[in-house]
Amino acid sequence: MIKRALISVFDKTNVLDFAKFLVSKDVEIISSGGTYKYLKENGIDVIEVSEVTKSEEMLDGRVKTLHPAIHGGILPLRDNESHMKTIKERQINTIDLVCVNLYPFFEKVKEDLTFEEKVEFIDIGGPSMIRSAAKNFKDVLVVSDINDYVEIMKQIDERGEVDYATRKKFAAKVFNLTSAYDAAISKFLLENDETYEEYLSASYIKSKTLRYGENPHQSAAVYKNSDGSGMMNNIIELNGKELSYNNIKDMDIAWKVVNEFEEIACCGLKHNSPCGVAIGETVKEAYIKAYECDPISIFGGIVAINNTV
Template sequence: MTRSVPLTRALISVSDKTGLIDFARALSARGVELLSTGGTAKALREAGMSVRDVAEVTGFPEMMDGRVKTLHPKVHGGLLALRDNEEHLAAMKEHDILNIDLLVVNLYPFEATVAKGAAYDDCIENIDIGGPAMIRAAAKNHGFVATVVDVEDYDAVLKELDENDGATTLPFRQKLAQIAYARTAAYDAAVSTWMAGAIGEKAPRRRAFAGTIAQTLRYGENPHQQAAFYLDGTNRPGVATAKQLQGKELSYNNINDTDAAFELVSEFGTEKPAVAIIKHANPCGVATGETVIEAYKRAFDCDRTSAFGGIIALNQTLDAETAEEITKIFSEVIIAPAVDDAAKEVIAKKKNVRLLETGGLPDVYAPITTYRQVAGGLLVQDKDNGIITLDDLKVVTERKPSEQELQDLLFAWKVAKHVKSNAIIYVKDGATVGVGAGQMSRVDSTRIAARKAEDMQEACGFDKTPTIGSVVASDAFFPFADGLITAAEAGATAIIQPGGSMRDQEVIDAANERGLAMVFTGMRHFRH
């Protein structure tokens, strides 16, 4: 492979014309001949540049509504010919094929078309054919041809030409080729994923995954691990799309925990203020309130020790009063749909705090596919969007829950979905008062959550443990009565759990003996 190739001719065919005129003008000023198609050629001519139509080069007009224009030997020969191969050079000369040293193509906006909910036929029409074919050809022949698929690489091309006397070097072309193949792979992944959904294929034989780099991270979960953050293009409100208003760069763990916090608080919509405080992807406090500051204080009280250095998520606008309260301790990240100007000024005094503004809440019930890598494969599933309402609850005990207990039971159930299994959550008056997460035994989670409540009693100066008069949520059924008995001993009065154990009756009997109300959901929320 030759290391340096003078740039004499470029083929430009772009859907996104951002920066096109300035880039093409800069190429033309460097003596580069411009070939182009359709709308791109028109835009360049209107800007006063000299352009040759691809149709003139191939001797064939664009046809079939533009579906066929660059699929021609005179285009692909110019992209694929090896310039150090005598047979290739002879074929170019015999068939009057021009060398193309630079290909500039960005593809039909398929992803954007799907994102706006276009009809099936419109999506099909926005599947680019000629573009990917040319990109793959040029990228394969990166020994001689530079391939540009992203607007952000225009300046890099011009810099490369200036530094190498109007030529491109092999390392530069190799880098562009890798980007080009990643782009066509992502494009095909978007098409195949959309089509699987459009035809109702739940588990296609082959599945493609793609993302666009958002950030190279300093390290992963630990300093010895390399990491990066990629966007999947769904534009779901949250950590991936939020505007960072201040603070240090987000770390791997920051991103993971902030996503967990914002997804949890979004379960409560915007009707009533809610706050979730997360530590290591588990909630250490979740609460609602009449005001945002009340919700924050109640969430904070659940576990004041763990809240230090945590992630705070709000479902409503962060105001100055709440910001003042939050900044009394150190927090890694604060994320909210909006932040008012006065709150920004308050948080600005804490320069290390990362402040994110999302512009809205995600639809927690939107269909989303999640992925987890295992050795040699990927586990793929739907996001846990399970919904339980009052009508879904089955009362299985002699005593029925009170209205307040029912509201707290549903609150606890929403939180349970976001706590690592085995999960036990004590809730009282719309706030968590004890959280037990990630234990191997459900009874251990029950005990830990009750102990956390005792710590809350001491920290807040309560006369008695807040689990007295609370309700309890269990993310999966109680396999034995011991977990329920432990909750009853802690003072809980009502239980929500999936049911479905072979010992359900034993657990129901234990609840009846202690005067507890218990409801079954028929749905579990394992979170591993």
Template sequence: MSKRALMSVTNKDGIVDFAKGLVELGFEIVSTGGTMKVLETAGVKCIAIDDVTGFPEMLDGRVKTLHPKVHGGLLFRRDLPEHVETVKKYGIQPIDLVCVNLYEFEKALKEGKPMADMIENIDIGGPSMIRSAAKNFKDVLIVTDPRDYQNVLDAIKDQKDDYDFRLNLAYKAFSLTGSYDAMISRYFAGVVGDEFPEILNMSYKKVEHLRYGENSQQAANKYEDSFVQKSLLDYEQLHGKEISFNNVNDLYGAVAVVREFKDQIVTAAIKHSTPCGVAIGNTGYDSYMKAYEADPQSIFGGIVAVNYKIDKATAEQMHKIFLEIVAAPDYDDDALEILKKKKNLRILKLKNLDAREAKYDIKYLEGKVLVQKLNTEMIKEMNVVTKAQPTPEQLSDMEFGMKVVKYVKSNAICIVKDGVTLAIGGGQTSRVWALENAIHNNPDKDFKGAVLASDAFFPFSDCAEVAYKAGIGAIIQPGGSIRDQESIDFCDEHDIPMVFSGYRHFRH
């Protein structure tokens, strides 16, 4: 008896050549509607699925393969006599290979289809056949990826379709159905408005091998969330060596800062996932030079992200120092030519600086997962709590400072003036230490009239006192301490305007 292959695919790339190859290897082809038309048009003889089941395809194609003559032919164990007798009794023929890929639910999601169309793009028969075949992988080859077609033909021809080969195909098949169901689950979670479902189904697709993890002894890869169609970290690498784990993590910090400045020209320099120089400018060149001069020491070996097209003059300045990554929405041709002179510099073209589709911030902690909403808010209110009122320029710098300090490791302090960071202190166990470090590490800076932004409230008045001694002219902080009045009183005594923003921005 000839072996049988059942083919029912949405993605028809390569299916004709695969079917012809199977016929040459002694298979007869059973197929469904659209796939059968393609195969027969190409001269491949097929058996219609309704000739196997004895029932016509019905309900607009919703029911065609959901039948014992199909699933019995897939699931019976060839090594169990009682199974063999059962299928003989009911006239069920073995199916030895299944080639299936699924309705394009993800494509419909990307296209923003209405719910009625999304539901029609939920495949039922396909996942059922895949799961039946994969469960019985010892006896049935399950093929779900067009990239495997030639490998499968070669394995059958060379009699290398052994247990391990079949097991790997089954593993791939269950990964596909798991990812497919996760996407559907998340779609319905969005429809019903369940932000934190009882069961959070998430699926990730490997998109890039990384040079290494946080340290060279740690292997690492980058995965993407299939449900998020537009990511802040979508980029095209134009030049340079392979990206590492730390590069991607730092890059996120840089482009996230840049995204906060939608209507302003901005440059963000990041070192070890913390901003070291951020500046608004009248031009890209102006912005970059201000960011560089904010901390010319820390930017060395760092990452620079911008929200403007990099020109030749800016590229020439970037070329003068060692940078790990330059990331921008676009580059002038002569700018690219200059930057590419550095063999290892990773040059990235950002695709979605306005992306806001991702909803979750996730930390995986050895079997436990912390899930929170992304911190997309900035300032709840600008509540002036002192007698002294901030000037318009100080208010502008307060907003600028909060946009930067939001991305500094807590406890975090950012001192800014005229849209440029003067000093940044972060990652300290005491808030006043963060402030003192910021001032101490920048002895050449003039802080007179600058604005101090803090990611969380002042538990004591010590930060206000240190700020005053350094000449800082205004303060913005979330407020909320039971001892807020101490800081307010000190600022009133020394004529320092202070604003409570209402939102804390811890970053751990």
């Protein structure tokens, strides 16, 4: 049973409706900073984090929720007598739901900001709270995605609780998010550093689900580099039907081929194999030469040109 929730979100999309729903179910809400102010101004009965911690936020808001009264309320196992005895002795109340979304580092690292300005968008308290809640997902529902509000409200309305499978799924979503978030931060801090680190992590963000994979019975999705680099972050689809998995694979190979040349180059490619590659004085000349290499195989394929068409 959810009796107490902590809400602290950067992206406030639909959080007001979610908070109103929780209040209607007699859930006590704790919040901090801008979220507290937003909920309070919109008529939500909310308790400020500083009332719980007995400590004002400090360092321009860098320290708000990093406190035993918060994490001590999230982490105790409810069926562990020792845990429950400890928090009772410390006068800490349990927190049953943690709703947090992070500072938008993925987006801000791509913007024209100074190094120091980008560093300020590295979230510390947010990941700490959702990781604590995710570790204790059996007892604490963790919400890190604004798109999950509807599912949570539906389950609570129907059965008064959110089931174990959903809690586990949301916990996995947290660690998926924080691993990508940390990988993006690491890449940002190591930019232009040529040393080889102990661990190699990459951070990608899902762009869209494709109609199918390499074959119709397979599934696939497109992921983009979170820092804005790479082909998929820098293409514009002007017209035509939605790109398929095979289209995207062929585009990637064809684009890499033509970028091997300083001259104007054209590559015709199908099923991951170039069927014609040529250079020319003009785009038209390069295309005609590439086409004439194999006018049959190029039909229905991908054509890439490293110059303005």
